[in-house]
Amino acid sequence: MNRLPGLVAGLALAFPAAAMPPPLPEVANASMASLQADVAAGRASSEAITSAYIVRGKDIEPRVNAVIALNPAALSDARTADLKRRTGERGPLLGAAILVKDNIETADAGLATTAGSLALADNVTGRDAPVIARLRAAGAVVLGKTNLSEWANIRSDNSISGWSAVGGQTRNPYALDRSPCGSSSGTGAAVAAGRAAAGIGTETDGSITCPAAVTGLVGLKPTVGLVSRSGIVPISATQDTAGPMTRTVEDAALLLTAMAGSDPADPGTAQADRRREDYAARLKPDALKGARIGVMRYAAGFHPETDAVFEAALATLKARGAVLVDVPEFPKRGEIGKNELIVLLVELKAGLNAYLATTDPTRVKTRTLADVIAFNRANAGKEMALFGQELFEQAEATKGLHDPAYLKARADAARLAGPEGIDALLAKYDVTALVGPTLGPAWPIDPVLKDRYVGGGAGGAAAVAGYPHLTVPMGQVLGLPVGLSFVGPAWSDGLLLGYGYAFERAAGARKAPTFPASVN
Numbered sequence: 001m002n003r004l005p006g007l008v009a010g011l012a013l014a015f016p017a018a019a020m021p022p023p024l025p026e027v028a029n030a031s032m033a034s035l036q037a038d039v040a041a042g043r044a045s046s047e048a049i050t051s052a053y054i055v056r057g058k059d060i061e062p063r064v065n066a067v068i069a070l071n072p073a074a075l076s077d078a079r080t081a082d083l084k085r086r087t088g089e090r091g092p093l094l095g096a097a098i099l100v101k102d103n104i105e106t107a108d109a110g111l112a113t114t115a116g117s118l119a120l121a122d123n124v125t126g127r128d129a130p131v132i133a134r135l136r137a138a139g140a141v142v143l144g145k146t147n148l149s150e151w152a153n154i155r156s157d158n159s160i161s162g163w164s165a166v167g168g169q170t171r172n173p174y175a176l177d178r179s180p181c182g183s184s185s186g187t188g189a190a191v192a193a194g195r196a197a198a199g200i201g202t203e204t205d206g207s208i209t210c211p212a213a214v215t216g217l218v219g220l221k222p223t224v225g226l227v228s229r230s231g232i233v234p235i236s237a238t239q240d241t242a243g244p245m246t247r248t249v250e251d252a253a254l255l256l257t258a259m260a261g262s263d264p265a266d267p268g269t270a271q272a273d274r275r276r277e278d279y280a281a282r283l284k285p286d287a288l289k290g291a292r293i294g295v296m297r298y299a300a301g302f303h304p305e306t307d308a309v310f311e312a313a314l315a316t317l318k319a320r321g322a323v324l325v326d327v328p329e330f331p332k333r334g335e336i337g338k339n340e341l342i343v344l345l346v347e348l349k350a351g352l353n354a355y356l357a358t359t360d361p362t363r364v365k366t367r368t369l370a371d372v373i374a375f376n377r378a379n380a381g382k383e384m385a386l387f388g389q390e391l392f393e394q395a396e397a398t399k400g401l402h403d404p405a406y407l408k409a410r411a412d413a414a415r416l417a418g419p420e421g422i423d424a425l426l427a428k429y430d431v432t433a434l435v436g437p438t439l440g441p442a443w444p445i446d447p448v449l450k451d452r453y454v455g456g457g458a459g460g461a462a463a464v465a466g467y468p469h470l471t472v473p474m475g476q477v478l479g480l481p482v483g484l485s486f487v488g489p490a491w492s493d494g495l496l497l498g499y500g501y502a503f504e505r506a507a508g509a510r511k512a513p514t515f516p517a518s519v520n
Helices: 004-013 032-040 046-060 074-086 130-137 185-192 209-214 249-259 304-319 333-357 369-378 390-396 404-428 460-465 493-507
Strands: 067-070 097-101 141-146 198-203 218-221 241-246 292-296 323-327 433-437 469-477 480-487
Touching: 032 046, 032 074, 032 249, 046 067, 046 074, 046 097, 046 141, 067 185, 074 141, 097 185, 130 141, 130 198, 130 249, 141 185, 185 198, 185 209, 185 241, 198 209, 198 249, 209 218, 209 469, 209 480, 218 249, 218 493, 241 249, 249 469, 249 493, 304 323, 304 433, 304 469, 304 480, 304 493, 333 369, 333 390, 333 404, 333 460, 369 390, 404 433, 404 460, 433 493, 469 493, 480 493
Parallel strands: 097 141, 097 198, 292 323, 292 433
Antiparallel strands: 067 141, 198 241, 218 241, 218 469, 433 480, 469 480
16 A cells, blocks of 8 residues: 655656755654744755655655655655745745544545445555645645554454454554554554654544654644534544644644634534634743643542653743642542443444445445445454454444433443533543553553553543643653643643743753663
């Protein structure tokens, strides 16, 4: 699936030996905004930057194995962006190369949208998901598609993050024997490794924020309904959203500004046009001054080394003027997860069946979830050698969107996580946002014991409530990144980005990966 060698060869063939281009720009650790500034000042071109990312992929692979396929039109699209700039067009994303998780449709010729499954290996839709169309309209260039935990990690609760039958195992660039977390694992690992300055992931519960945290990135799960979900292989209409994964808060804000907006095909986005804003305008170094912020003590205490980094992050917040208030408990936290699983399984069956019905039947033979289950059984040697599909089977057994048990679980989960959870804590402690460790450091990739998450983490309630959750690098544990989470009420995306930016500027916690084989 990876078309890297041909594109690299194409770079050489494009220039005769006597007219080789100047050296490619250094892109490994540059932010998207800084590269765009270089292009605007004439120090680089979008084509040269895109070329540099393609060449970098050859340099670091197959160690990380984060990109499933490169877009054959990426260089041509970058040249077009350069031409537009020369004729006077401007924009923060004009010519910016981004990577896209491979459960999001792109119209690029030959690029399938697989969700990591061989059942969708030929799912070339020829259409952009609306979120991708918005990014292209802002000038972004789709560099390629990234690996993911297959089916966005909903096939089994005993899975291995970062593995798919299509893409194989993605590895964490901070320690190649460690997990990149799921399910936007390829996007996180690729951006951390310098294969692009920015990427687009998706999250139902933790799938942007977890990989971002363990690969030293900024990751934002927006308010559900701010970004269209059309054209994205679904899990849950209640919780799914796409979001940015970047090396800086500024880049995340720039991407979200382009991504946000209403979509007639996604009724959940009805408020998006009214709620969206220029998120980069929210980024002020003094945004934390006087801000009352709740400290999620209930999300800490699971790993002493992570707790030490967290305490240092709290000291930074306080030094920047934040007023910190301890929040010891989250009410009825255990009940939320029980209800969430019921919601996800019912909505998975309904949503996936609806999505598969929109695909080309000559390319995609699996037309329902039941068909996918049968496909996996028939291809068990490739699809189920490492783990099974018990969650798929449980989802297939559900009774539909009108089932009273589902409707009650959805209402209870939303109420406990939102109005009686996050909203109640914000009001009780008179704070505008909550902070906590996103989760612990990455665990070893282990086909025997599977995923072993370290810590309870801070974002589960936000995922269930549909509220925004931002993670920002807060430091490292033995060379492995850990993130600081900012959680707020619905539509507080800009507020959280402002807080995250002020913390990022003060802490300077991100360090580039060095691709060691292990932390040992």
